[in-house]
Amino acid sequence: MHRTSSHLGIHIPVVFILLTCQLTCHSAPKVVTESSPVSSRPLPSAQSVYMLPAYVIVEDVHTGEAVAAHEAENVSKAAMLNSAVVRQLRAGGLTVIGEGRIDDSTPGELGEVLAQLQAKHKIVASAYRDQSETRPLFLRLRGLTGADLACVITLRIKEGSSTGVTLPGYVREGSASVEVRAALVSLVEGKHIWGRDVFSRRAASDATVAECVEKMFRSSSSQGKSQ
């Protein structure tokens, strides 16, 4: 009995110190930007941008399938993302029009165009996809709003575990991540003229999303200046 107590007395603090060291020294998750055909271009200025509603995809990291829950949370994340991007676009000298949402106040024809663009979001958001299918919709949007560009934002959340300690004392690499993709599409040409993709190995909190947006526009302005 006495032996067990003395063992515990030594082991508990040692294990505690080791685990604390491991967690504190675990390298902080990075935020990285991915290159795309338009990622090296600077943010255009002195043009008007129509904000399309942000598209939020939440998927289970273990299956890659969309998770239907958290509808209210997704709406609030989309609104937060939209306003963060609008702030950055305005700071970059662009005139932003549109609320970035479809609701009862959206005029009928505009609502229809936005809903159709939302349905084709995967094509609209990709700089690699052929936009011939969506070009008539872009032209209609230009006719209705007078904007030069459309801003397409995608928030892809992978739900998984976060980095932490598992028994018997291992540090496990987290599997949750966030990806924010934004693109400016020319409504006349139907082509991507600017785009950034930022990835973070953190769980999807408002702070993570805000950090991704900041990183996205910081890298854009530094590239713009260097060119």
Next chain:
Amino acid sequence: MNKFRFIRAANAACLLFCSMLAGCVAQEPVYVEAEFVKSPPDTMVLLPVVDARKDKSASDVDLQKDVARPLLGRLASRGYTIIAADRYAYAEGKELTSAEIVDMDAAELAKLGPPDARFLMICFVEDVSQSNVVLGKTIKVEISAVVVDKQRACYVWKDKHVDSRGGMGGLAVQLVPMQSMAIGRCIDELVVSLPKKH
């Protein structure tokens, strides 16, 4: 005291038995067509592994050596005849990149590969990340794969596996090839969920 030891031993034996059972039972894939399970094809074309990683700086991976080769071996042992394609696009003269493939849907993926092929297997390496900690390292591997029916331009099988773990043990852990072991486990899980050829 003896009774306590017996209970502990029985618990350990139960745990071991359950883990062995779990290892033997094939996992259900994320999606599979009933027809594909009933009559899996003899031959499939394996396209070059798609590098779908968002953070390529997190670890060094040789997609051919670390992923494609073990995958080919496992698929052969599952009973499939696999033809490894050397490029994505055959119909168009254009060279496609991994980033372009990642953004494609089933209809577009079906246009890839040799025109005379019927079933295409495409493997996506979504993430490989490694971090060093004081007394060890952690690793996370995320790999998904799809089988596309070129004729009907749709998925017939889809699956994904994530291996996320850490090791503590000083230098010993640094010497263990944890990355290739994790990639191997992901590939094993993916292949086991394919219908077995007899």
